[in-house]
Amino acid sequence: MIWIYLLILTALSAAAFLGGRELARRRAVGAHPHSRPGQHGAYALIWVAAPALLVLILLSVFAAPLERQLTAAGTPDVVAELEHFRRDAFFADAHRVGRGEPALQIWERPLAEQLPVEARRMVRIERTLQWGGGAAAILAAILGGLFALTQIKPQTRARNRVEGWIYGALFICSAIAVLTTLGIIASLAFDSFRFFQKVPIFDFLFGAQWSPQIAIRADQVGSTGAFGAVPLFVGTMLIMSIAMCVAAPIGLLSAIYLSEYASRTTRAVIKPLLEILAGVPTVVYGFFAALTVGPILRVFFNEIGLFLMGGPLDGLGQYLALVQNQMALTAGAVMGIMLIPFVSSLSDDILNAVPQSLRDGSFAMGATKSETVKRVLLPAALPGIAGALLLAVSRAIGETMIVTMAAGLAANLTFNPLDTVTTVTVQIVTLLTGDQEFNSAKTLSAFGLGLTLFMVTLVLNIIAHRIVQTYREQYD
Amino acid sequence: MTDATPDHIDGAAAKGRLDRLRAGLKRRHAKETRFKWYGRLAIAAAMIFLAILMVRIVAQGHTAFYTHTVTVPVYMDPARVDRAYPQGSNFEQLAAEQQLKRWGIQDDAAGDASRQMKALFSSELKFVAADLVAKRSDVIGETVPLAVPLSDEADLYLKGEISKETPEDQRRLTDQQLAWLDRMQAEGVVGSHFNTALFTNGDSTQPELAGVLGAVVGSALMLMVTALIAIPLGVGAAVWLEEFAPKNKLTDIIEVNINNLAAVPSIVYGLLGLALFINWMHLPRASPIVGGLVLALMALPTLVIATRSALKAVPPSIREAALAMGASKTQTVFSHVLPLAMPGVMTGAIISMAHALGETAPLLLIGMVSFVPGVPHAIDQPVGALPSLIYIWENASERAFHERTAAAIIVLLVFMIIMNTAAIILRRRFERRW
Structure with a gap:
C-alpha cells in the first residue's frame, strides 16, 4: 500500500518541479528574477514532498499503536475482561480471521461469536487508517504544492528558501544520532522499568542467583525464577x-x-x-x-x-x-x-x-x-x-x-x-x-x-x- | 694511545669502570634485542592466529563444495505410483526395495533392510520422481534412471569423514549401510560433483539440500534497505557537522553522541529494534525492512565519522575559491566539496556496509533465528541472513551442517573481501592527495 502512495507522491513531486520551473520561466519574462527557474522548481518540489513525507513517517510510526488503541477502545466487555495475554491472542486471531486466514485457537462460546465481529471491526479500523493516512499525505502534498505555486514570483528568493530547507534537512540528519540515543534509552528504560516493578532493582543488581525460568502454569514443577x-x-x-x-x-x-x-x-x-x-x-x-x-x-x-x-x-x-x-x-x-x-x-x-x-x-x-x-x-x-x-x-x-x-x-x-x-x-x-x-x-x-x-x-x-x-x- | 685510559685516573680503577660500562652496554643491547623479539613474537602470534583461523575454516568448509549423487534405476510400478497424485507415492520405498532386489538381498519382515537402504538416499528422490511423473506420465511402467543426492551421512562417509573404525553405535550409519555404499561406489553409480545445491537452494532441514541462496538474498535485501537509509542520513549528518554546524552546545552534544553511539554494543541496537520497530511499530518480525533499519542505525555513526574525515581532507582553498566566485554556502558544499570528497565517502560507505553484512547479534533479537525455507523476494517477509544462517547451522545437530557452516562462512568472507577490495581500489584510484 505504501508503495502506491510513494509512487503517487513521486509523480506529484516531479510534476511540481516541472510545473514550477515552467511557471517561473513564464513569470520571469520582462522582470528581473532573483532566482533561476530550476530553483523555483526545486522549491515547489520540496513543498509537495516534505509535508507528505512527514505525514507518511508519522503514519508509519504511530499507525500501529493507534490501531491497538482504537481496537482496545471499542471492544465488548467479554473480550476486555480477558487476561492480558489471552486478549492479545484473541486480537491476533481476529486479525488473522480478518485477513481470511483460519484462527489459531478454538475460542469458546461468547468469544467465538465475537471473533468475526471483532475481525470485521479490526479490518475497518485498519482500512480507515490506511486510506485516511494516504489521503492525508496526498492532501498535504497538494496543499503544499498550491502554496508553492503562489510563491513563484520574480522577486521570490527561491534559492535562499531551498537552501534553508537543505540546511534543515541536514540538521535533522545529524539530530537522528541524538534521537537514536534517546530511542535506545527510552526503549530500554521503559521495559526495564516494568521489569523493576516485578523484581526490585536491588535484588537484580546484587542478587547472587540467576535462573530466569518461571513456571508457566501454577502447578508446574520448577523454580520460581x-x-x-x-x-x-x-x-x-x-x-x-x-x-x-x-x-x-x-x-x-x-x-x-x-x-x-x-x-x-x-x-x-x-x-x-x-x-x-x-x-x-x-x-x-x-x-x-x-x-x-x-x-x-x-x-x-x-x-x-x-x-x-x-x-x-x-x-x-x-x-x-x-x-x-x-x-x-x-x-x-x-x-x-x-x-x-x-x-x-x-x-x-x-x-x-x-x-x-x-x-x-x-x-x-x-x-x-x-x-x-x-x-x-x-x-x-x-x-x-x-x-x-x-x-x-x-x-x-x-x-x-x-x-x-x-x-x-x-x-x-x-x-x-x-x-x-x-x-x-x-x-x-x-x-x-x-x-x-x-x-x-x-x-x-x-x-x-x-x-x-x-x-x-x-x-x-x-x-x-x-x-x-x-x-x-x-x-x- | 689506543687504550682510552685518562692518565690522571688510576689504571686498575679505570679498567674496572670500563668493564662495568662494557658489561652494562652488553646488557642493554641484549635487552634491546629481547624487546625487539617480544614485538616480533606478538606480531607472529597475531599472524598465526589469523592463519589458523583461515586454514581451519577452509579445511572444514572445502568438503561442502562437492557432493555425491547416486543414479538409481527405478521401475515406476503402475501398481504403486499414483498417476493422478504422484506426490503421494512412496518413491523412496520403491527405489530402496528395488535396489535390494537387484542385489539379491532379502528384506526382513520388519522392513529393516529397506529402511536402511532408504536412509542412504536424500528425500529429494521423492520430489525428483514426482516431478518426472507429473511431467511425463508415460514413464509409468518403465524403468528410469534417477540421479539423486545421497543423504548427508552417506555423503560424509564417501568424503572420508566417517570412519569404519568408529564403533557402530557411535555413528549414524550401520556397518551394513557402509558396505552398501562401498558396493555402490564399486559399481560406479555414485558420482561426485560440484555442490550446486549449496548455491541455488534456500535453507532446508536436510543438510544435503540446504543452500545459502536464501540467506544471500535476505542479506542483500537487508543491505539494500541499510544503504538506502544510512548513506543519505550519514552523509547529510557529516556535511552538516563539518560544513554548516555553528559552534555551540547543541553541536557539541551531537558530536559526543555520535562518538558514543559508534561504541554502543551491537546487541543494544537489537534491543532497540525489538522494542521500537517490532513491539511498538508492529513491523513484520525478521523482515529485511526491520533488519535494514537496525543495521542502518548501527552503521550510521561509523559512516558519519568516515565521511567527516573525507570532508576534512578537502583543502579550505577549494571552499574559499568557490565562495569568492559568488557561490552560496550550499552550492560550495554540494558542487565542489562533496564531489571532491566522494571517493572517501564511498570508501567509508562500502566499508561500513561490509561491517553491517557481518553483524549478527542484533539480527538474532529481531527474530532471524528461525528456520526460513526457500528464497525470499519481499522486504516485509521473514528472511534469513548470511550471518544468522551461520549461527543456525552451527547449532544444528547434523554433522553435515558443520562443513556447510564453514562453507557459508567462506561465502560470507568472500563477499566481505569483494567489498573491501572495491573500497581499496576506489581509494587508490580516485583519492587525491592535496
Missing part, C-alpha cells in the same frame, strides 16, 4: 579479563614494534593482515571458538587431568579430566584474538601522535630504542593507551556472538577460567530468542540487562574518549 545478575556480571568480567590478558600485551607490543621498529615494507604487509583480522565477523570467531579452540583446550586439559589422576594431585586431575568445551577460557581467548587488531591500531595511532622530538631527545642522551620506548614513549602515551584499553574493555563486555556460541548458559558464580560461566549478552540473546511470553519477568529481564550493559559501556566510552581527547590536545 531468580533474577540476581551478579553471576552474569562476574562471568562477563571473567571472560573480559581473559580477553584483555590476551589482547593487551599482544596488541600493545605489536603496535610498538610496528610504529618503532618495523620497516616500511613490513608495515605495508602486516597492517592489512591485521585489518583482515579486524574485519572478520564475530560470528566467524564464534564458530572458530566453538569448533576449534574449545575442543583443543578441552583435550589439552583432559590429557593433563588423566596424567595427574592417581598421583599426588589426584583431585586436580579428576577436575581437569572433566573440563568442558564451554569453559570461560575458550570464549575469553578467542575474544582476545578478536581484540588484538583493535588494541593494536588504537595504540599505533597514539604512539604515532607522540612528538618525534621526545624520541630524538632520548636518542641524543644515548638511550637505546627499547629504553626510549619504555621510559619516554610509554609514559608519554600512557593516558592514551589507557583510553584505548578501556575502549577494548567496553567492546569485550558488549561482544555477543563469541560468548553466545562458545560460552555456556549455566550462571555459575566463579572466577575459575576453566569453569562454565555465562555473560550478560548471552542471557539477553537466550531470553529473547526462545519462546517469548510478553510481559513476563523473564522477557523483561533482558531489557534490564540491556540497560545495565548500555550504561556500563556508555560510561567506559565517555571516560575513554575524554582521556584520549585530553591526551591528544596535550601534543597538538
Whole structure:
C-alpha cells in the first residue's frame, strides 16, 4: 500500500518541479528574477514532498499503536475482561480471521461469536487508517504544492528558501544520532522499568542467583525464577579479563614494534593482515571458538587431568579430566584474538601522535630504542593507551556472538577460567530468542540487562574518549 | 694511545669502570634485542592466529563444495505410483526395495533392510520422481534412471569423514549401510560433483539440500534497505557537522553522541529494534525492512565519522575559491566539496556496509533465528541472513551442517573481501592527495 502512495507522491513531486520551473520561466519574462527557474522548481518540489513525507513517517510510526488503541477502545466487555495475554491472542486471531486466514485457537462460546465481529471491526479500523493516512499525505502534498505555486514570483528568493530547507534537512540528519540515543534509552528504560516493578532493582543488581525460568502454569514443577545478575556480571568480567590478558600485551607490543621498529615494507604487509583480522565477523570467531579452540583446550586439559589422576594431585586431575568445551577460557581467548587488531591500531595511532622530538631527545642522551620506548614513549602515551584499553574493555563486555556460541548458559558464580560461566549478552540473546511470553519477568529481564550493559559501556566510552581527547590536545 | 685510559685516573680503577660500562652496554643491547623479539613474537602470534583461523575454516568448509549423487534405476510400478497424485507415492520405498532386489538381498519382515537402504538416499528422490511423473506420465511402467543426492551421512562417509573404525553405535550409519555404499561406489553409480545445491537452494532441514541462496538474498535485501537509509542520513549528518554546524552546545552534544553511539554494543541496537520497530511499530518480525533499519542505525555513526574525515581532507582553498566566485554556502558544499570528497565517502560507505553484512547479534533479537525455507523476494517477509544462517547451522545437530557452516562462512568472507577490495581500489584510484 505504501508503495502506491510513494509512487503517487513521486509523480506529484516531479510534476511540481516541472510545473514550477515552467511557471517561473513564464513569470520571469520582462522582470528581473532573483532566482533561476530550476530553483523555483526545486522549491515547489520540496513543498509537495516534505509535508507528505512527514505525514507518511508519522503514519508509519504511530499507525500501529493507534490501531491497538482504537481496537482496545471499542471492544465488548467479554473480550476486555480477558487476561492480558489471552486478549492479545484473541486480537491476533481476529486479525488473522480478518485477513481470511483460519484462527489459531478454538475460542469458546461468547468469544467465538465475537471473533468475526471483532475481525470485521479490526479490518475497518485498519482500512480507515490506511486510506485516511494516504489521503492525508496526498492532501498535504497538494496543499503544499498550491502554496508553492503562489510563491513563484520574480522577486521570490527561491534559492535562499531551498537552501534553508537543505540546511534543515541536514540538521535533522545529524539530530537522528541524538534521537537514536534517546530511542535506545527510552526503549530500554521503559521495559526495564516494568521489569523493576516485578523484581526490585536491588535484588537484580546484587542478587547472587540467576535462573530466569518461571513456571508457566501454577502447578508446574520448577523454580520460581531468580533474577540476581551478579553471576552474569562476574562471568562477563571473567571472560573480559581473559580477553584483555590476551589482547593487551599482544596488541600493545605489536603496535610498538610496528610504529618503532618495523620497516616500511613490513608495515605495508602486516597492517592489512591485521585489518583482515579486524574485519572478520564475530560470528566467524564464534564458530572458530566453538569448533576449534574449545575442543583443543578441552583435550589439552583432559590429557593433563588423566596424567595427574592417581598421583599426588589426584583431585586436580579428576577436575581437569572433566573440563568442558564451554569453559570461560575458550570464549575469553578467542575474544582476545578478536581484540588484538583493535588494541593494536588504537595504540599505533597514539604512539604515532607522540612528538618525534621526545624520541630524538632520548636518542641524543644515548638511550637505546627499547629504553626510549619504555621510559619516554610509554609514559608519554600512557593516558592514551589507557583510553584505548578501556575502549577494548567496553567492546569485550558488549561482544555477543563469541560468548553466545562458545560460552555456556549455566550462571555459575566463579572466577575459575576453566569453569562454565555465562555473560550478560548471552542471557539477553537466550531470553529473547526462545519462546517469548510478553510481559513476563523473564522477557523483561533482558531489557534490564540491556540497560545495565548500555550504561556500563556508555560510561567506559565517555571516560575513554575524554582521556584520549585530553591526551591528544596535550601534543597538538 | 689506543687504550682510552685518562692518565690522571688510576689504571686498575679505570679498567674496572670500563668493564662495568662494557658489561652494562652488553646488557642493554641484549635487552634491546629481547624487546625487539617480544614485538616480533606478538606480531607472529597475531599472524598465526589469523592463519589458523583461515586454514581451519577452509579445511572444514572445502568438503561442502562437492557432493555425491547416486543414479538409481527405478521401475515406476503402475501398481504403486499414483498417476493422478504422484506426490503421494512412496518413491523412496520403491527405489530402496528395488535396489535390494537387484542385489539379491532379502528384506526382513520388519522392513529393516529397506529402511536402511532408504536412509542412504536424500528425500529429494521423492520430489525428483514426482516431478518426472507429473511431467511425463508415460514413464509409468518403465524403468528410469534417477540421479539423486545421497543423504548427508552417506555423503560424509564417501568424503572420508566417517570412519569404519568408529564403533557402530557411535555413528549414524550401520556397518551394513557402509558396505552398501562401498558396493555402490564399486559399481560406479555414485558420482561426485560440484555442490550446486549449496548455491541455488534456500535453507532446508536436510543438510544435503540446504543452500545459502536464501540467506544471500535476505542479506542483500537487508543491505539494500541499510544503504538506502544510512548513506543519505550519514552523509547529510557529516556535511552538516563539518560544513554548516555553528559552534555551540547543541553541536557539541551531537558530536559526543555520535562518538558514543559508534561504541554502543551491537546487541543494544537489537534491543532497540525489538522494542521500537517490532513491539511498538508492529513491523513484520525478521523482515529485511526491520533488519535494514537496525543495521542502518548501527552503521550510521561509523559512516558519519568516515565521511567527516573525507570532508576534512578537502583543502579550505577549494571552499574559499568557490565562495569568492559568488557561490552560496550550499552550492560550495554540494558542487565542489562533496564531489571532491566522494571517493572517501564511498570508501567509508562500502566499508561500513561490509561491517553491517557481518553483524549478527542484533539480527538474532529481531527474530532471524528461525528456520526460513526457500528464497525470499519481499522486504516485509521473514528472511534469513548470511550471518544468522551461520549461527543456525552451527547449532544444528547434523554433522553435515558443520562443513556447510564453514562453507557459508567462506561465502560470507568472500563477499566481505569483494567489498573491501572495491573500497581499496576506489581509494587508490580516485583519492587525491592535496
